[in-house]
Amino acid sequence: xxxxxxxxxxxxxxxxxxxxxxxxxxxxxxxxxxxxxxxxxxxxxxxxxxxxxxxxxxxxxxxxxxxxxxxxxxxxxxxxxxxxxxxxxxxxxxxxxxxxxxxxxxxxxxxxxxxxxxxxxxxxxxxxxxxxxxxxxxxxxxxxxxxxxxxxxxxxxxxxxxxxxxxxxxxxxxxxxxxxxxxxxxxxxxxxxxxxxxxxxxxxxxxxxxxxxxxxxxxxxxxxxxxxxxxxxxxxxxxxxxxxxxxxxxxxxxxxxxxxxxxxxxxxxxxxxxxxxxxxxxxxxxxxxxxxxxxxxxxxxxxxxxxxxxxxxxxxxxxxxxxxxxxxxxxxxxxxxxxxxxxxxxxxxxxxxxxxxxxxxxxxxxxxxxxxxxxxxxxxxxxxxxxxxxxxxxxxxxxxxxxx
Amino acid sequence: xxxxxxxxxxxxxxxxxxxxxxxxxxxxxxxxxxxxxxxxxxxxxxxxxxxxxxxxxxxxxxxx
Numbered sequence: 001x002x003x004x005x006x007x008x009x010x011x012x013x014x015x016x017x018x019x020x021x022x023x024x025x026x027x028x029x030x031x032x033x034x035x036x037x038x039x040x041x042x043x044x045x046x047x048x049x050x051x052x053x054x055x056x057x058x059x060x061x062x063x064x065x066x067x068x069x070x071x072x073x074x075x076x077x078x079x080x081x082x083x084x085x086x087x088x089x090x091x092x093x094x095x096x097x098x099x100x101x102x103x104x105x106x107x108x109x110x111x112x113x114x115x116x117x118x119x120x121x122x123x124x125x126x127x128x129x130x131x132x133x134x135x136x137x138x139x140x141x142x143x144x145x146x147x148x149x150x151x152x153x154x155x156x157x158x159x160x161x162x163x164x165x166x167x168x169x170x171x172x173x174x175x176x177x178x179x180x181x182x183x184x185x186x187x188x189x190x191x192x193x194x195x196x197x198x199x200x201x202x203x204x205x206x207x208x209x210x211x212x213x214x215x216x217x218x219x220x221x222x223x224x225x226x227x228x229x230x231x232x233x234x235x236x237x238x239x240x241x242x243x244x245x246x247x248x249x250x251x252x253x254x255x256x257x258x259x260x261x262x263x264x265x266x267x268x269x270x271x272x273x274x275x276x277x278x279x280x281x282x283x284x285x286x287x288x289x290x291x292x293x294x295x296x297x298x299x300x301x302x303x304x305x306x307x308x309x310x311x312x313x314x315x316x317x318x319x320x321x322x323x324x325x326x327x328x329x330x331x332x333x334x335x336x337x338x339x340x341x342x343x344x345x346x347x348x349x350x351x352x353x354x355x356x357x358x359x360x361x362x363x364x365x366x367x368x369x370x371x372x373x374x375x376x377x378x379x380x381x382x383x384x385x386x387x388x389x390x391x392x393x394x395x396x397x398x399x400x401x402x403x404x
Numbered sequence: 405x406x407x408x409x410x411x412x413x414x415x416x417x418x419x420x421x422x423x424x425x426x427x428x429x430x431x432x433x434x435x436x437x438x439x440x441x442x443x444x445x446x447x448x449x450x451x452x453x454x455x456x457x458x459x460x461x462x463x464x465x466x467x468x
Binding site: 340347348 | 415416417418419421422425429430431432433434435436454457458460461462
């Protein structure tokens with residue numbers, strides 16, 4: 001297989017939700033920074049090798065904003081990570097302020113303290129699933145566990161009413177939709193209006209939650225734009241559940257499509273769950289694109305010149321399977337010697353919810369292995385409904401533990 | 405072993421706390437790195453080096 005002289009068009013079709021397009025392997029080797037056409041029809045650079053993806057994530061010559069946003073390449077028709085965001089002139093200062101405001105609320109120590117609370121929640125979800133399974137013989141882990149846990153946790157942290165979950169889940173789904181055209185943009189506007197309502201409802205009685213913190217900070221700082229604050233709240237609510245819901249789904253699929261992986265975890269859940277979570281973070285590949293950046297100046301790298309204003313798609317999925325970094329890179333192997341990955345990104349934009357996500361994933365996979373050791377998939381991998389969203393993943397996770 | 409952290413670079417990811425929570429913590433007020441032990445015993449070297457390697461901001465320097 002070799003690379004066509006013509007520009008590739010994203011997304012590269014993948015065989016299934018767990019594997020990547022074989023072409024990524026060729027790209028990493030022969031064209032680690034390749035010119036491509038995005039799903040929105042615009043030019044961009046696709047970066048696939050671990051070394052360059054990590055380097056560019058930590059390079060301040062690349063940002064999320066663009067000096068002329070209306071002229072910037074768009075990478076997707078979804079309304080998330082689709083084009084430039086933020087003010088070009090103040091991007092770094094705005095981002096630093098945001099991190100300062102949010103970091104304490106998502107610190108590793110605080111997230112660990114939520115662990116006991118999560119265990120109780122997960123036990124409750126599993127009790128309900130076990131009861132349902134007695135009646136039906138098959139239950140959907142997506143609706144019964146993968147979805148409700150991250151939603152409950154992010155609602156508590158942000159101070160969002162949990163009973164709104166159907167509303168914001170549906171808004172998130174549409175906002176990230178890749179096959180619904182302008183409907184995605186309309187969903188983003190609707191999500192903004194929903195958040196303005198929430199913010200203004202809180203204003204009279206601010207509490208101990210992240211959205212209240214942001215409302216206070218915005219009121220005290222005239223350089224902190226109101227719309228920017230609301231957009232940030234939307235981003236946190238979206239990313240705070242969408243990503244982990246998908247990751248739980250992908251993790252269950254990795255574990256259950258090869259029985260020895262599941263049996264190894266079942267044999268020692270507490271001892272093995274951390275390594276399993278890291279491998280799920282490395283190999284789980286949600287969505288077909290990557291993280292979006294725009295060059296702030298001309299950059300020569302890996303034999304190409306990225307010009308100021310060019311869009312760059314950093315493929316975390318491809319970097320995390322780089323055979324020059326990982327032994328048997330495509331293999332799911334929690335015992336691998338390499339302990340790092342780019343599943344939470346790198347650099348200044350490193351996922352602020354990483355400790356929250358890790359805690360959730362550990363609690364979920366340990367509890368599943370302890371309580372449902374006989375669990376198996378009730379449908380073939382290829383028959384599962386895949387979501388047509390930027391973040392991908394499956395829309396259902398039917399499992400059974402009936403004796404066959 | 406000698407460890408130096410750069411709070412100016414730190415982005416508060418908490419990766420170091422996960423790698424070695426006897427050596428690193430995050431400050432309550434801003435979530436930035438709090439070095440608990442600048443000279444941990446030699447047997448902690450592997451975890452401390454791991455913490456430095458996974459720091460997304462390259463804010464940890466370790467010398468043996």
